[in-house]
Amino acid sequence: NKGDEVAWYADGDNMVRNEYNPSIAYAFDKVFGPATTTRRVYDVAAQHVVSGAMEGINGTVFAYGVTSSGKTHTMHGEQKSPGIIPLAVKDVFSIIQDTPGREFLLRVSYLEIYNEVINDLLDPTGQNLRIREDAQGTYVEGIKEEVVLSPAHALSLIASGEG
Ligand SMILES: Nc1ncnc2c1ncn2[C@@H]1O[C@H](COP(=O)(O)OP(=O)(O)OP(=O)(O)O)[C@@H](O)[C@H]1O
Numbered sequence: 001n002k003g004d005e006v007a008w009y010a011d012g013d014n015m016v017r018n019e020y021n022p023s024i025a026y027a028f029d030k031v032f033g034p035a036t037t038t039r040r041v042y043d044v045a046a047q048h049v050v051s052g053a054m055e056g057i058n059g060t061v062f063a064y065g066v067t068s069s070g071k072t073h074t075m076h077g078e079q080k081s082p083g084i085i086p087l088a089v090k091d092v093f094s095i096i097q098d099t100p101g102r103e104f105l106l107r108v109s110y111l112e113i114y115n116e117v118i119n120d121l122l123d124p125t126g127q128n129l130r131i132r133e134d135a136q137g138t139y140v141e142g143i144k145e146e147v148v149l150s151p152a153h154a155l156s157l158i159a160s161g162e163g
Pocket of ligand 1: 065066067068069070071072073074
């Protein structure tokens with residue numbers, strides 16, 4: 001809209017190619033073009049991580065990119081086009097609903113890593129936290145974990161961490 005030109009474009013499902021020098025191209029597991037909805041990105045790239053986590057397989061979904069590349073747009077989205085975080089939270093609760101006979105305890109924590117420093121976004125006193133490892137795996141020492149009972153509860157916690 002500002003008149004910026006496209007410098008890189010999606011060439012098929014697995015390639016990003018330079019507009020000015022088409023011999024420069026990078027291959028990825030999956031490339032989504034500009035018309036792709038975040039819902040589609042979630043379904044293809046994140047949903048299996050979420051369902052895997054509910055089966056006990058540790059998983060991570062993270063966005064990485066320069067300023068204004070669309071991390072917030074993709075992860076948070078907006079009311080009418082929710083991002084990966086709200087879609088994942090809703091999915092988790094519907095998986096629980098569809099799994100009668102098993103009990104789940106869901107805890108949300110929310111942190112920011114900036115310049116190698118970890119801060120707790122749910123607890124202003126939790127600053128410069130350490131990453132530790134024990135027999136259970138890797139964890140952030142002293143991070144606040146809040147038990148959540150509904151998608152709205154989880155999302156309002158996350159929203160409170162933004163402020
Ligand atoms: N896929 C997209 N479709 C439409 N608009 C987008 C898309 N990705 C980003 N935008 C828009 O581009 C602008 C910058 O995106 P966004 O704020 O998500 O970037 P960011 O990577 O989170 O930036 P920062 O690192 O500065 O926080 C926003 O106005 C956003 O709505």
